[in-house]
């Protein structure tokens with residue numbers, strides 16, 4: 001299990017190379033396939049402070065997130081330019097502002113009741129952030145709290161005998177292992193992801209539509 005301290009330490013050290021700072025191009029080019037327009041509730045597991053939250057919210061979606069780091073949430077809401085209303089719900093912090101609710105704490109503590117309805121899931125750098133032994137439980141939990149809505153999943157893949165994640169390499173067989181029994185899995189598009197692991201190896205990012 002990737003320890004919570006690992007991620008909390010990254011945020012407090014400002015060592016957040018995973019934060020893209022721009023809208024993810026594969027989200028932008030495939031957004032219509034996910035049907036997350038006006039009023040739709042879209043869940044971003046392990047959301048960090050991604051610009052994708054701004055993008056989805058600006059398009060009228062209600063963004064739901066789960067994130068361990070309070071620093072991430074403070075920076076997210078500061079970037080959004082809104083002051084969140086912070087309350088506690090079932091042992092998690094709930095950061096709410098218009099068009100957004102992010103739950104602070106371990107995603108495995110999130111329940112379907114706390115989260116409410118979910119129309120779509122967008123996973124970027126969430127499944128690939130988790131070590132192999134946690135991923136099956138993560139996929140199962142994600143679907144149990146959301147009820148298996150359509151999902152845009154971005155994975156990373158690379159072939160290197162030495163380098164290990166995060167981001168971990170996830171291939172098509174693994175995507176199908178986690179999701180193939182409940183979803184139709186379609187590979188949408190891939191791109192070379194620049195700058196991962198200091199650019200030492202070639203990493204491919206692939207978008208999957210699970211419907």
Ligand SMILES: C[S@@+](CC[C@H](N)C(=O)[O-])C[C@H]1O[C@@H](n2cnc3c(N)ncnc32)[C@H](O)[C@@H]1O
Nearest residue numbers: 007018046047048050067068106107124125129
């Ligand atoms: C690789 S980052 C990706 C963040 C975001 N999705 C993005 O695209 O920038 C993974 C994030 O998951 C958070 N995280 C890790 N384990 C978590 C857990 N069990 N519950 C909630 N958040 C978690 C970390 O703090 C970190 O911000």
